[in-house]
Amino acid sequence: MExxxxxxxxxxxxxxxxxxxxxxxxxxxxxxxxxxxxxxQGETLSLVGESGSGKTTAGRTMLKxxxxxxxxxxxxxxxxxxxxxxxxxxxxxxMQIMFQDPYxxxxxxxPVGDIxxxxxxxxxxxxxxxxxxxxxxxxxxxxxxxxxxxxxPHEFSGGQRQRIGVARALVINPELLVLDEPISALxxxxxxxxxxxxxxxxxxxxxxxxxxxxxxxxxxxxSDRIAVMYLGKIVETxxxxxxxxxxxxxxxxxxxxAVPVPDPEVKRExxxxxxxxxSPVNPPSGCHFRTRCPxxxxxxxxxxxxxxxxxxxxxxxxxxxxxx
Amino acid sequence: MxxxxxxxxxxxxxxxxxxxDGVVPAVDGIDLTIHRGEVLGLVGESGCGKSVTALSILxxxxxxxxxxxxxxxxxxxxxxxxxxxxxxRMIRGDKISMIFQEPMTSLNPVYTIxxxxxxxxxxxxxxxxxxxxxxxxxxxxxxxIPEPERRFNQYPHEMSGGMRQRVMIAMALSSNPxxxxxxxxxxxxxxTIQAQILxxxxxxxxxxxxxILIITHNLAVVAEMAETIAIAYAGKIVESATAKEIFKSPRxxxxxxxxxxxxxxxxxxxNEPLPAIEGMVPSPYHMPKxxxxxxxxxxxxxxxxxxxxxxxxxxxxxxxxxxxxxxS
Numbered sequence: 237m238e239x240x241x242x243x244x245x246x247x248x249x250x251x252x253x254x255x256x257x258x259x260x261x262x263x264x265x266x267x268x269x270x271x272x273x274x275x276x277q278g279e280t281l282s283l284v285g286e287s288g289s290g291k292t293t294a295g296r297t298m299l300k301x302x303x304x305x306x307x308x309x310x311x312x313x314x315x316x317x318x319x320x321x322x323x324x325x326x327x328x329x330x331m332q333i334m335f336q337d338p339y340x341x342x343x344x345x346x347p348v349g350d351i352x353x354x355x356x357x358x359x360x361x362x363x364x365x366x367x368x369x370x371x372x373x374x375x376x377x378x379x380x381x382x383x384x385x386x387x388x389p390h391e392f393s394g395g396q397r398q399r400i401g402v403a404r405a406l407v408i409n410p411e412l413l414v415l416d417e418p419i420s421a422l423x424x425x426x427x428x429x430x431x432x433x434x435x436x437x438x439x440x441x442x443x444x445x446x447x448x449x450x451x452x453x454x455x456x457x458x459s460d461r462i463a464v465m466y467l468g469k470i471v472e473t474x475x476x477x478x479x480x481x482x483x484x485x486x487x488x489x490x491x492x493x494a495v496p497v498p499d500p501e502v503k504r505e506x507x508x509x510x511x512x513x514x515s516p517v518n519p520p521s522g523c524h525f526r527t528r529c530p531x532x533x534x535x536x537x538x539x540x541x542x543x544x545x546x547x548x549x550x551x552x553x554x555x556x557x558x559x560x
Numbered sequence: 561m562x563x564x565x566x567x568x569x570x571x572x573x574x575x576x577x578x579x580x581d582g583v584v585p586a587v588d589g590i591d592l593t594i595h596r597g598e599v600l601g602l603v604g605e606s607g608c609g610k611s612v613t614a615l616s617i618l619x620x621x622x623x624x625x626x627x628x629x630x631x632x633x634x635x636x637x638x639x640x641x642x643x644x645x646x647x648x649r650m651i652r653g654d655k656i657s658m659i660f661q662e663p664m665t666s667l668n669p670v671y672t673i674x675x676x677x678x679x680x681x682x683x684x685x686x687x688x689x690x691x692x693x694x695x696x697x698x699x700x701x702x703x704x705i706p707e708p709e710r711r712f713n714q715y716p717h718e719m720s721g722g723m724r725q726r727v728m729i730a731m732a733l734s735s736n737p738x739x740x741x742x743x744x745x746x747x748x749x750x751x752t753i754q755a756q757i758l759x760x761x762x763x764x765x766x767x768x769x770x771x772i773l774i775i776t777h778n779l780a781v782v783a784e785m786a787e788t789i790a791i792a793y794a795g796k797i798v799e800s801a802t803a804k805e806i807f808k809s810p811r812x813x814x815x816x817x818x819x820x821x822x823x824x825x826x827x828x829x830x831n832e833p834l835p836a837i838e839g840m841v842p843s844p845y846h847m848p849k850x851x852x853x854x855x856x857x858x859x860x861x862x863x864x865x866x867x868x869x870x871x872x873x874x875x876x877x878x879x880x881x882x883x884x885x886x887x888s
C-alpha cells in the first residue's frame with residue numbers, strides 16, 4: 237500500500253478585496269475553493285489548468301506559504317493547518333518549492349554558493365565546513381561546476397539558473413518539492429534538460445513532486461497522477477494514462493483537444509471553447525464551467541456538481557455523470 | 561516547377577546590433593521565400609534572429625544600435641531595403657501588417673479600440689470617419705468579437721488577453737494585407753484561447769487568402785498551421801522544407817534533436833530520459849567558429865569546427881545547412 241505524504245481536504249484560499257471608506261471586505265477572489273487532493277510518497281501529482289485556475293495558489297497554500305481560509309492540510313498524518321510559523325519551521329525542511337521565473341527568484345546580489353547554502357544556514361544544519369561541502373556536492377548533482385559558487389546569478393543562463401533553483405530546494409534534503417512551472421520560461425532545447433534532471437533526481441532521492449504546469453505534453457511525460465483545475469475547483473483527477481485516454485469532464489476534454497500536436501499529419505477533432513474564463517471574484521453559480529460548457533443543462537446553473545469516483549482513483553465533478 | 565507567385569524573397573539578410581559589449585550578429589545570412597497565400601513557419605529559440613528578421617522586413621530595426629548591413633528583401637520584386645521612409649510607411653500596416661506577442665503593450669491604453677482600428681484604416685484608405693467606423697465594426701465582427709458596436713467604445717484594459725489579440729488581428733487585417741507577420745502571437749495565451757486564435761487565423765487565411773509568416777518557438781503550433789517551415793539557429797536558417805518533410809525526415813541535427821527532445825503529448829509516460837540537446841545556445845558575442853551548432857552537435861567533425869556549411873538543396877524543396885545531414 238502506498239503511503240500518503242500529504243493530503244489537502246476542502247482547501248480554501250480566498251483573497252479579500254477591500255473597498256469603501258472603511259476599507260471593509262467587499263468581495264473575495266476565490267482563488268482556491270474547496271479543493272481536495274493527496275500525494276503519495278515518491279509520486280508526481282500534476283496540477284494543470286489555465287491562468288487564473290488557482291493551481292499556483294493551491295500549491296503555495298498546501299505548503300502554508302499562504303494561510304488557508306478553510307479546509308485541512310495533513311502532512312504525514314498530522315494536521316498542520318493551524319500550526320504557527322514557528323511550529324512550521326522544523327517541517328519546512330521537508331517541503332521546498334521551486335519557482336517559474338529563473339530571473340526573478342534568485343537574489344542578484346548573492347553569489348550562487350550562498351544562495352544554495354541559505355536553507356542550510358536558516359535551519360542550522362551541520363558545521364560550516366559540512367555546509368560548504370553539501371553545497372559543492374549539490375551543485376555537482378544538478379550539473380553545475382562547484383567552482384562557479386562565487387559567481388552571481390546574472391552570469392548564468394536561464395537553464396543554469398533553474399539548476400540553481402533545484403539545488404537550493406534540494407540541498408536541505410526535502411521529501412516534498414513543489415515545482416511551480418519550472419520549465420515554462422526556458423527555451424525548448426533547455427526544457428528537456430531540466431525535465432531529465434528533475435526525473436533523475438526524483439528517482440535517486442525518492443522525492444515527491446507537486447508539479448504545477450499548463451503544458452500538457454510535459455505533464456504527460458512527468459506525472460503519475462493529474463488533477464485538472466478550473467476556476468478554483470478541481471474538476472477531474474485520474475492517473476496519467478486514464479486521464480489522457482478517457483477524459484470525462486467536458487473541460488478536460490476541451491483542454492486536451494486544444495493542445496497543438498507537433499505532427500502535421502495528425503488531424504484531430506478539436507473542441508473550441510467559446511469565451512473566456514470568468515472572473516474568480518464572481519464565478520458562475522452551480523458548476524463554474526457551465527458558461528463555456530457545450531453540454532450545459534439547467535441543473536448546472538442551480539447545483540454544484542458532486543465529486544464522483546467513476547473508476548478507482550478517477551474522480552470527476554460533472555452533472556453529466558450523475559444524470560444517468 | 562514551383563509556379564506559385566513569389567511574394568517576399570529575402571536574400572542573405574544580415575542585421576547586426578552594435579552594442580557597448582560588442583557586435584551581435586542577430587541575423588547573419590537569412591534566406592526565406594514566401595509565396596502568395598502561403599503560411600510559412602519560422603521556428604527557433606530565443607536569440608536565433610526570428611523576430612529581428614520580421615522587424616527587418618518592416619524596416620523597424622531601432623537604429624542605433626541595430627542596422628541592416630546586407631542582403632535584399634524583395635516584396636513584389638522591389639527591394640524594401642532601397643525604399644525611403646515615406647514609401648515604407650505606405651507599406652507598413654497596409655500591404656504588410658504584424659501582430660505581436662503582448663497585445664497589451666501593442667495597444668494604446670488611452671484610446672478606445674474602435675478609435676485605434678479606425679485610425680489604422682483612415683491612414684491607408686481615403687474614406688471618411690463614418691465609413692471607417694463601419695469597416696471597424698465589420699472587422700471586429702470578422703474576428704469573432706461579440707457585440708462589436710459596444711466593444712468599439714471600450715478601452716484595451718476592459719478586455720481579456722484573447723480579446724485583445726483578436727483586436728490586434730482585426731487591426732492588422734483591416735487593410736487587407738498581402739502578408740501578415742505573426743510574432744509569437746499566441747505564446748502568451750492559455751491553450752484553450754490559443755486554440756481559438758489559431759482557429760480564427762486559419763479561417764481568415766482561407767477566406768482572405770493572405771500569406772502568413774508565423775514566428776514561434778512552438779513546433780506544435782507550426783505543425784498545425786504552416787505549409788512550409790524554416791528552422792533558425794543562431795542567426796541562420798539551418799533547414800527549410802514542407803511541414804510534412806520537416807517532421808517526417810528532419811535532415812539537420814538541430815532540427816532532429818529539437819523534435820526528439822520535446823515530450824509527446826500522445827505518448828505514454830516512461831521513466832526514460834528525453835533525448836535532450838546538450839549545452840546551450842551560443843552567446844551572440846562569441847559565435848563558435850565553423851558551423852554554429854557544432855559545439856552541441858553529436859555528429860560534429862573537424863570540418864564542422866573549421867568551415868561554415870552552405871545551405872544546400874538536398875532534395876527538391878528541402879534545404880539543409882550541414883556537412884553531415886541525417887539520412888532520410
